Amino acid sequence: MSKLIDTIAEAIQDKKGKNIISLDLSGFDGAVCPAFVICNADSTTQVEAIARGIEEKTLADLGEKVWRIEGITNSVWVVMDYGDVLVHIFQTELRDFYKLEQLWADAPATRYESEA
Numbered sequence: 001m002s003k004l005i006d007t008i009a010e011a012i013q014d015k016k017g018k019n020i021i022s023l024d025l026s027g028f029d030g031a032v033c034p035a036f037v038i039c040n041a042d043s044t045t046q047v048e049a050i051a052r053g054i055e056e057k058t059l060a061d062l063g064e065k066v067w068r069i070e071g072i073t074n075s076v077w078v079v080m081d082y083g084d085v086l087v088h089i090f091q092t093e094l095r096d097f098y099k100l101e102q103l104w105a106d107a108p109a110t111r112y113e114s115e116a
Helices: 002-014 044-062 092-098
Strands: 018-024 035-041 068-070 077-081 085-091 109-111
Touching: 002 018, 002 035, 002 044, 002 085, 035 044, 035 092, 044 077, 044 085, 085 092
Parallel strands: 035 085
Antiparallel strands: 018 035, 018 109, 068 077, 077 085
């Protein structure tokens, strides 16, 4: 799972995603999956590009196919389901509004480098 998370983070970095963080939810009973990866982008075009980039890189590097993608039509909040990992790609304003990572503030977090 860590290889998948790292590959997803690299794909986000490749498309200039911002504020990349992974949350380890494995210690929480009510968690929908063991890990989240969250990032944001400034436009719907970039949100979609990040999602497509993740899909391509995980398939090419790991042979991992995304199980399901939701939100790609409007690309303001895209969720990608990789089974053990859910990827959330927000348009910046929506991430600021929903504050998803604050809901899991007790979860161990890993931050990844991204352009400011």
